Amino acid sequence: MTGPLTRLRAVAVNIDGVMLNDTFSPVIHHFITSRGGRYSAEVERRIFSQRQADAAVVLAEAAGVDWPVERTLEVYFQERAEYLERDPNRVLDGAVRLVERLRALGLRTVCYGGLDRSHFDRYLGEHSGLFDEPGYVCTNDFRPGVKEIVTEVFGLGFDEVLFIDDVARVAEHARALGVPFIGHPSDFEHGHQRELMREAGVRHIVDSLDVIDETLVRELDAAAEAGQLWPEQAGAVTG
Incomplete structure (x- = not known):
């Protein structure tokens, strides 16, 4: 052609x-399910490709934790860093x-x-x-x-x-x-x-x-x- x-x-x-x-899906899934939350298509829809602050609100809600946005993002990125030690970006x-x-x-x-x-x-x-x-x-x-x-x-x-x-x-x-x-x-x-x-x-x-x-x-x-x-x-x- x-x-x-x-x-x-x-x-x-x-x-x-x-x-x-x-390296985002596995961390988000673990964040939610490890705290007893339910991971679903609707949760993904509300979190993926959203502003970090907006995603954090949904993330905390899905995980069942009553945290401010700053705390949710801090813990999320800490857990993501730990995940990247096992499965790095490539x-x-x-x-x-x-x-x-x-x-x-x-x-x-x-x-x-x-x-x-x-x-x-x-x-x-x-x-x-x-x-x-x-x-x-x-x-x-x-x-x-x-x-x-x-x-x-x-x-x-x-x-x-x-x-x-x-x-x-x-x-x-x-x-x-x-x-x-x-x-x-x-x-x-x-x-x-x-x-x-x-x-x-x-x-x-x-x-x-x-x-x-x-x-x-x-x-x-x-x-x-x-x-x-x-x-x-x-x-x-x-x-």
Whole structure:
């Protein structure tokens, strides 16, 4: 396949769950269930890709603890640090190749996530050359950040920026705005993001980042050009 893409101009790639392994789901699950709480799809929906302060309120409620936001976040990040000692952050297989393929198609790229810039610099600093300025966008103050990344970071139209994320809430916002989306849900055994993505009408859900190849990108490009990114019902799932 040759020739430039007709509609897509840029891609926003989530850091935790796409570029790096998912180190949030297991910690959130343990935080809740170890204190006698019930972990569910609705809990995930209310916590994932939310501002830290908002997520902390739901986290404490689900765990059954009456803590202020500051205390909840302190304990959560302490438990996450302990988890990372056992299962550290690492670049996912195929993540670097994915961004290289996207750039080879002439697409601008940025990475984004809810943690501050130091998280990106620590784990992806050696690959920062794969991303255009600003390289990394912290979305904690404007979760999930789809609108802001499209309009303020890239200065493009909603159907010109592809998002690749592991959280269904991002897909829901993408659908509402008419933004192209590919889902890469975590393989965490207690997770619900795959089913939530299907409920959101995500057409392309992949288990491997290598599935996001030129063929799939051009398919999304054609769908964006035709205005057919988000049908009323989910179509065939890829992956």
